[in-house]
Amino acid sequence: MDDFERAKIIYDTYGATSYEDLAPTDPGYDVYADAIRSGCRHKAGGARVLDLGCGTGRWFHCLENIRFLVGVDASRPMLAIAKDRLRRADQKSNGQCFPYALIEADIRSISFAPEGFDFIYSTGVLGEYVKLDDYMLKSILMWLSKGGIAFLTIVDRYYYKLNSYPYISMRNRFLKLLIRDFFENFSIATSSFSRLFSSNILRRIVSLHDYSNIYMTEHDITTLLTRISYQSRSNIYSFHDRKHLHLGILLTKY
Ligand SMILES: C[S@@+](CC[C@H](N)C(=O)[O-])C[C@H]1O[C@@H](n2cnc3c(N)ncnc32)[C@H](O)[C@@H]1O
Secondary structure (H helix, E strand, O other), X not given: OOHHHHHHHHHHHHHHHOHHHHOOOXXXXXXXXXXXXXXXXXXXXXXXXEEEXXXXXXXXXXOOOEEEEEEEEOOHHHHHHHHHHHHHHHHHOOOOOOOEEEEEOOOOOOOOOOOOEEEEEEOOOEOOOEOOOHHHHHHHHHHEEEEEEEEEEEEEHHHHHHHHHXXXXXXXXXXXXXXXXXXXXXXXXXXXXXXXXXXXXHHHHHHOOOOOOOOEOHHHHHHHHHHHOOOEEEEEEEEEOOOOEEEEEEEEEO
């Protein structure tokens, strides 16, 4: 089972039931709102926006000055909530909501025309469920127009290691090994596997999987940016929520 299938298991169950209620709302998240608002505003005449791993569309309320929006996510139930959110916004504005498309797909395998977006953002996905590697970053920069902006969040690996590992009990370590063994040895279709467990239990089982190989340090990110040597300017900063320290990357392509 790969990272994509694992994310689907978590969000097809958890997303459909409790993501909207449990999604964190710490003040640290104001950073997201500010970055998304200014990412949209920079483009005169309206921005073409791509939300990678849009989930339930938790940040759609920050979108302004939009020509159109494309949201991509692995999970159909998460997208159903996002669609409902946009439908309600459209009703509220008497049909004045911007055009949009919500696509169920893996952000690692989807492709778009070069320079098709003026603002691309991804919160809680890259460096958390999907590795931000050369391929992913080059794709984002390729899809971005000249002068376009990207805002990406990543979980800080140092912080995760320092703060979480000492507290993982022996029991959890043992459970992790069992679960990893289970996933790696049985190729069970996501849907039939999901039906065996309640959504809460399933979420807890899958979240015991160790995603920390996907998390990054600021050094990893600057090395990656230097290595791909795309024409871009970047700014990396960190901010907290109640669970992780996140690194925010603001990229401008030129
Ligand atoms: C923590 S949620 C974040 C959702 C939203 N961006 C937000 O900030 O509320 C992670 C989302 O990433 C999606 N996801 C994880 N891996 C994915 C992949 N490979 N392709 C597309 N979506 C993915 C999940 O389905 C889930 O909706």
